[in-house]
Amino acid sequence: MRRIFSYMAVAAMSAIAFGANAQEGTLVVKRGQVDTVYKAKHQVLGLAAPQAEVVVNGKAVKAYKTGSWGVELELTAGDNPIEVKSGNESKSFNVYYSKTRKPLTEEQKAAAKAKQAAEEEKAKFYPTSVKVKSKKYSYLNYGAGTDRLGGAKINYLSEGIEMYADAENANLYRVRLSQNRYAYIPKSQVDVVGKANEGYDFMQENVVLSGSSTAYNMGSYDRVSLGIGGKKPYIVKEYTDPHKIVVDVYGVQCNSNWLTHKSGLKSVDNIDVESIDSDVTRFTIYLKTKSSWGFSANYSGNSLNIDIKHVPEKLYLKNLTIGIDAGHGGPQSNGAVGLSGLKEKDMNLDMAYKLKAILEKQGAKVVLTREEDEGMSIRERQDKMIEKKADIVISIHCNAGGSPLSTLGTSTYYRYNVYKPLAEDILGYLLTMEDVKNFGMVGNFNFSLSAITEFPCVLVETLFISSLWEEEQLADPAFRQAMMENVAKGLNDYIKECRILEGQAKK
Ligand SMILES: [Zn+2]
The missing domain is CATH 2.60.40.10 (Immunoglobulins)
Structure with missing residues (x-):
């Protein structure tokens, strides 16, 4: 009362x-x-x-x-x-x-319990026995965990790879890669193509022998064609120091006696093969280069082709194609919205055009993912950047979350260690700006555009649009211009570092 x-x-x-x-x-x-x-x-x-x-x-x-x-x-x-x-x-x-929460009514308690039970039911795995086949942009997950951008990804898979699933929940299949290793794959990303044979023996039915492999120069990239006896799942990872790409192919017994190195290779130094389990074969591709310009892994028949892009011959911005991705867009995706109504999608697009103008003035060829206020899926963005042969892709976003009064700062994100220097260079320049605070640099970031290996990619979360102070900064066109000039400086530094690393210029 x-x-x-x-x-x-x-x-x-x-x-x-x-x-x-x-x-x-x-x-x-x-x-x-x-x-x-x-x-x-x-x-x-x-x-x-x-x-x-x-x-x-x-x-x-x-x-x-x-x-x-x-x-x-x-x-x-x-x-x-x-x-x-x-x-x-x-x-x-x-x-x-009130210092104490109002006790829930019996009705509220029952509703909360039912909701939790439904969530647990969705997450629970139960036995299944189906054969599934990967689609375009299918990806393997390490586990059944989830976060805002999905569970931790291992890598994308080539199309048409068949795997046995022996458990499923509402969203995922647990697939068997080899006798001793499992991975998880979203149900939406595979077609069910059959049932596993009753009492099937993984070694008997699923394991093939690897064959000979060849590396050759294809013009703008080196191709390592790995002979596999069938389309088998793989885990591929690029490492620095020494620079190498390691491809573990599952359900494959090592039987590779011919590793042919054709002359004229520009990226590949040598290929090595070993067996890391009775049904897992590891191919290690040692690289001559110090910088990374992306690679793809795709089956052609039963050959797994690892196409490794050559380092551009004259590493200057004017010889490169830079992809710029303005995050979000269209009526369905505003991105974050500031308190005053400032929309992330509009700031992203404006900054993308500002960066485009700066880089074009410096001689670069620039391609955008979305060019106006339109919706575009991550897949479409990936396809466009591959099709337009972007050498490096920069994705522009505004951050949001935490407290509007205290959470702020700029940050850069990369997925693969090889692109950390690019994220570092851009962040370094952004932090030279007065009043710009450091939110940090994040690696292994689960952002789909940077999860493909086809091109170097860095995500720039310019400022927090959810912060009242940073919303004011973002609303200022001169400030956005200054931010993009610093992104361009970071990019130029990165290219220069690569030029020095590749011996194209003196320190
Ligand atoms: Zn965003």
Whole structure:
């Protein structure tokens, strides 16, 4: 009863305040106007006229150029009347802070229990016995874990690889790669092509012998054609120091007696083969190069072709094609939206064009994934960058999350260690900017565009659009221009480093 009474009092106060308000509607409370909270720290955020003076419970609060303002209040147990004023406008409401949570009703308890049971049911594996076949852009997962961008990926697979699944849950098949190794693959990425034979023996039915392999120069890349007795799943990884690509092919017994190295190889130094389990064959491709320009792994018949791109002959920006990817787009994907309504997709596209102009002025050929405010799947972006022969791809996004009042900073992300220097160079330049804080550099990042190995790729999360302060910076075209100039400097440094590493220039 006491609480109902206080709400009525607040309602009466609001009515008086609105009555005196000449410009009703500029001051808006967007977050924090709630009945009951269980934490003493309580954020109230909203909009006012750009850079207006906003006062919350007698305390002046900064309003940014976007009009966004926000404050964190320390509540006391019980009623907390909150009054926000700006110019002639004011908003009043009450937030009740309870230190103890209201006990759930029996109905709520039952609903929560049912929801948890349904989730557990979806995650639970049960025995199955089917043969599945990979599709384009199928990928293997290490385990059944999930996070925002999906479980940790091993790598993409070539199309048409058959595997036995012996367990499944709602979303995944557990596939057997070899006698001793399992992986997981999303159900949406495979076709079921049959049932496993009853009482099937993995070694008898599933293991083939590897054959001879050949490496040759195909013009713009070296091809290592690995003879496999069938289309078998593989795990492929590139390493630095020494620079090599290791391909483990599962369900394959080593029987490779011919490893032919044709003359004129530019990327491949030598191929080695060994057996790392009774049914797993490892091919190690040692590389002559120090920098990486991408590779692909695809079956042609029963040959697994590893195509390793040559280092561009004259490593200068003007000789390269740079792919720029503006994240999100179209009516279905705004990306993150700032408090003032600033949309990530619009900032990304604008920065992509700014970066394009800078790089073109420096002589580079630039290709964009999306060119306007249109929806584009990651697959379409990948295909376009491969088709346009991008030498390096930079994906532009804005970050979001955490507290709008304190979570901020710029960050870069890479998937493969070989591209860490690129992420490092770009981040380094972004951090030379005044007021730009470091959110960090993230490796092995589960972002699909950088998960393919066909091109070097780095993701730039420019700033947090969810931060009130960084939203103001992002809203400023001159600031966005400066950010992209620093991205370009980082890219140029990276290319120069590669040029030195490859012996094309002196230090
Ligand atoms: Zn994004």
